[in-house]
Amino acid sequence: MSPRTSVMLWVAALVLMFAAAAYQERTGPTKEFKGEFQVAGDLFEYEIIRSHNSTGDAPIAVPDPGQGVTAQLFWKRLGTSDEFMAVAMNARDGQLVGVLPAQPAAGKLEFYVQLSGGAEPARIQDGEAPIVIRYKDPVSPFVLVPHISFMFFAVLFGIRTALGAGMDHDVRRLSWTTVALMSVGGMMLGPIVQKQAFGAYWTGFPWGYDLTDNKTLIMWIVWVGAAAVLQWRRDWKRAGRGVVMVAALVMMVVYLIPHSLRGSQLDYGQVDQGLSAEEAVTTGN
Numbered sequence: 104m105s106p107r108t109s110v111m112l113w114v115a116a117l118v119l120m121f122a123a124a125a126y127q128e129r130t131g132p133t134k135e136f137k138g139e140f141q142v143a144g145d146l147f148e149y150e151i152i153r154s155h156n157s158t159g160d161a162p163i164a165v166p167d168p169g170q171g172v173t174a175q176l177f178w179k180r181l182g183t184s185d186e187f188m189a190v191a192m193n194a195r196d197g198q199l200v201g202v203l204p205a206q207p208a209a210g211k212l213e214f215y216v217q218l219s220g221g222a223e224p225a226r227i228q229d230g231e232a233p234i235v236i237r238y239k240d241p242v243s244p245f246v247l248v249p250h251i252s253f254m255f256f257a258v259l260f261g262i263r264t265a266l267g268a269g270m271d272h273d274v275r276r277l278s279w280t281t282v283a284l285m286s287v288g289g290m291m292l293g294p295i296v297q298k299q300a301f302g303a304y305w306t307g308f309p310w311g312y313d314l315t316d317n318k319t320l321i322m323w324i325v326w327v328g329a330a331a332v333l334q335w336r337r338d339w340k341r342a343g344r345g346v347v348m349v350a351a352l353v354m355m356v357v358y359l360i361p362h363s364l365r366g367s368q369l370d371y372g373q374v375d376q377g378l379s380a381e382e383a384v385t386t387g388n
Contacts, residue, residue: 108270116263123258123358131361136234140218140225142168149227151216157238161203163214165227167194171220176201178214180371181235192216206238207380209301209367237368239300246295253288257281258354261326265351268344278330278347285326289319301367302381311386313366318357325353 128134133154139146147166155161163176174192179185192201203212213233218225228234264277294304297316307316329350333343366386373383 112263112266112270116259116266119262120255120259123355124255127358127362132235133237133362136229138227140165140227142172142218142225143170151227151234153234153236155203155236155238156241157205157208157210158241160205161236161238162200163192163203163216164195164198164200165192165216165218167197167199172199173219174199174201175217175219176203176214177217177233178203178212180206181211181213181368183371183375203236207369207374208238208240209384210238210369210371210380212236237366240302242296242299246292246299250288250292250296253284253292257284257288258358260284261351261354265347268347271344274343274347275330275333278326278333278343278350282323282326282330285319285323290323293319297367301384303367303384306367306386313386314360315362315366318360322354322357325350 136151136153137149139148141147145168147168149165151163151165152161165174176190176192177187178190179187190201190203192199194200201216203214206212213235215226215228215233218227260277260281264274264281267274267277293316297306297313298304305311305316306313307320329343329346332346367384368386369380370378370383370385374380
């Protein structure tokens with residue numbers, strides 16, 4: 104393979120990796136909830152958090168349009184028959200700010216903002232449903248940053264492996280590099296992140312239904328299989344094109360699934376019955 108071809112393949116892989124990273128950054132149930140509301144003909148854009156550390160209350164803020172507009176924050180524990188509680192939102196630095204109480208790790212609250220005054224009332228929510236925020240314990244950046252970095256380098260090398268296989272290049276070393284990056288980022292650092300955030304190293308198969316854990320496991324198994332076929336099949340060119348393409352396809356499908364879906368969730372019903380918050384965390388919700 105010529106140096107020019109190699110550079111072109113790496114550039115293509117890098118572009119696709121950044122596209123996957125951008126998609127992951129903008130999707131998922133814990134990403135900021137964005138929208139806009141209108142008061143007296145003026146549009147006001149907001150960005151509301153949907154994830155917060157369990158160590159403190161969560162501030163919910165929307166733009167303050169003035170003109171006599173006031174706001175209330177209504178919230179309750181997710182999955183309970185609790186009544187919505189109202190919290191006044193106070194003007195602060197050009198925003199209307201209300202506070203949701205801190206919850207244990209994996210606790211979720213559902214809430215909406217009711218604006219009053221101005222031309223007409225407005226409710227800020229997620230379509231027809233309240234917005235949901237999930238709490239987690241703090242995660243060390245010394246674990247989180249390497250976890251994210253290794254996973255996206257795994258995507259980079261995985262895509263590069265597939266591009267090379269499509270041109271009948273020898274991609275055996277690249278395939279094992281992809282497996283190594285995925286092993287460190289997903290199968291080693293991933294459980295540590297999960298443990299720090301929600302108190303358990305692994306909540307996927309066979310102990311739970313955490314989608315993030317399960318999709319990482321599937322992706323890792325497929326890539327180990329692909330690398331093994333490349334390593335031990337004599338006709339690795341013919342075999343490699345198929346197995347690597349399948350592994351790369353699985354990887355891209357995994358990254359099209361938003362992060363944190365069907366993850367850890369605190370069962371408030373069990374907490375109300377006396378179970379500790381640590382023991383009342385379920386997965387697959």
